[in-house]
Amino acid sequence: MKNLLLSVAALVLLVACGQPAEQAQESPKIQFYAMDCGHTTFQDVGMFADDGSMNGQPRELIVPCYLIRHPGGDLIWDTGLPEAIADLPGGLTPANFPAHFEVPVKLTAQLAQLNMTPADVEFLSFSHMHSDHTGNGNLFAASTWIVDTDERTRMFDAEHRSDPQDFNNYNLLENARTQLIEGDDDHDVFGDGTVTIIQAPGHTPGHAVLLVRLPNAGPVLLTGDMYHLSESRERRLVPTFNTDRAQTVASQAEVERIASETHARVVRQHVMEDFTSLPAFPAALN
Template sequence: MESSPVTVTISALDAGHLTLPERLFVTDADSEKRTTVPSLSFLIQHCAPGKTRPTRMLFDLGVKRDIERYTPSQQAHIAERQPVIVSPDCRESLLSGSATITPKDIDLVMLSHVHWDHVGTPSDFSSATFLVGAGTLDLLKNGDGPLYPADLFNDDELPSDRTIELPPVSLSGVGSGRPQRTRPSDSALARIAPYLDADIWTWRPRFTFSSTLDLFGDGSVTVIDTPGHLHGHVNLLCQVANSKYVYLGGDCCHDPRILAGDKGIAMYPDGRGGLRSVHVDTGAAATSLDRIRDFVESCQRPVETEVVVAHDGAWRERNKHRFWPGKL
């Protein structure tokens, strides 16, 4: 496995908690079991040769601290996920670290997707440029079919003049129908020029993945197209040492037992006479999981890959020392 000469540092951040009914997420579930889990955020620092300071990026922002800033339909959904814990949120966790990084020091924010428990409070990061998967702005404005109506999203969630959508990936369906990619504004492209070169972003096969994008152009942070959960859903593969990767899986699954193969993706009535899962496309989500498993299994010693998904409460309990200012 090839490695990058440039590595990044990653610190976990608490960004709120929510409560998940097990029966909606895993097969063979206890129908009464509900588990309060984190919605994790991650601070990624990329220090390129010749730079005087690292580029600082957040991956996901978790839960909003002000529930009233969600739409009424979102709030109705959130009522089914109680208890929801909003403190500490991403901003509070960043400021509570002993190091001196403030929200204004964040250069980039990448969202794995725009469900309510990942969008956080974007206005906290007034200096940041936002990076999202293709079709995300269309999704926020128009929704995507009866199971994902527009009122489940805030159409003004992200600042239009500071948001850049990644190029479309035909294999994930973007470009063959809604949601369609919104072309970035010139001002947004100019904002990221000191950190990234969007002109050279191209999706290419790498490792076991069919579509990957080299974010910084040096192999240190690879965006992985992971279709299935929601349009525009992406993961990150980060190299943190010569022989270690961290795979940030977002909502590729909501329970690590699914990734391990001990449980399957739960199906439940969709209210329209059919079945659905928590994913917009269950088959595509399962394929994405297969590719992640294949990647992890293909890693040979001394290479190590650690997979962290957004709602893994057991990982959080085991790794409190790796939260900011600690490192993964």
């Protein structure tokens, strides 16, 4: 009788907590952090629309980094502008690029708020190779780098080796532990469907987006440079400097299909309003 009463009490407790009695395991505890890894100010964002519709318009773009903490390890998605810019009074205005860069807080300082260092991060992946996404890549040379084969090839070709200012932000990854994503297949980072790298080429040869399925907040889709501006998604704008326009248009359609099917929260990574709608670091979305 005593054992029966204990069993009944346990069942009542499970029901009171809103958990089914037959549930043997809890959902993976995933934490999603959005970090401010820089700001880019343009006087003219015309380059982000090859139809000329954005010519002459100024805009400030956010440069984010994302940390996904999973029971199977930590993944950092995009590493932002080089954190050395934080040490430059007034930021940086490159001679060969029409924008001004600032880094309010170093990426390493933000990780420290979570009692982490780059060496604690098991997995690294970029949406693509551009310097505002790979600016701190070498900090994670001890991580396992997950990368599309075409993108890696482009990153280490002769043209990009000849540009030390950008190449030296990620050159140490050439000898890092690497998981190559072959062909057009998605990559399930932890093998449980919660964090998936999805191929979306066109901006660069191996551009990708990231789908994170959070147990409470639901799916979140990080779109890399699929949409730079707040207008880009609705108008399906294509930047003038994309490597393949037709691929870009096809990838935009695929991203929208995924967003519709999963009912995901779509984050246009450089759009300030999307970034500020996420919990302010060090708070997490989960």
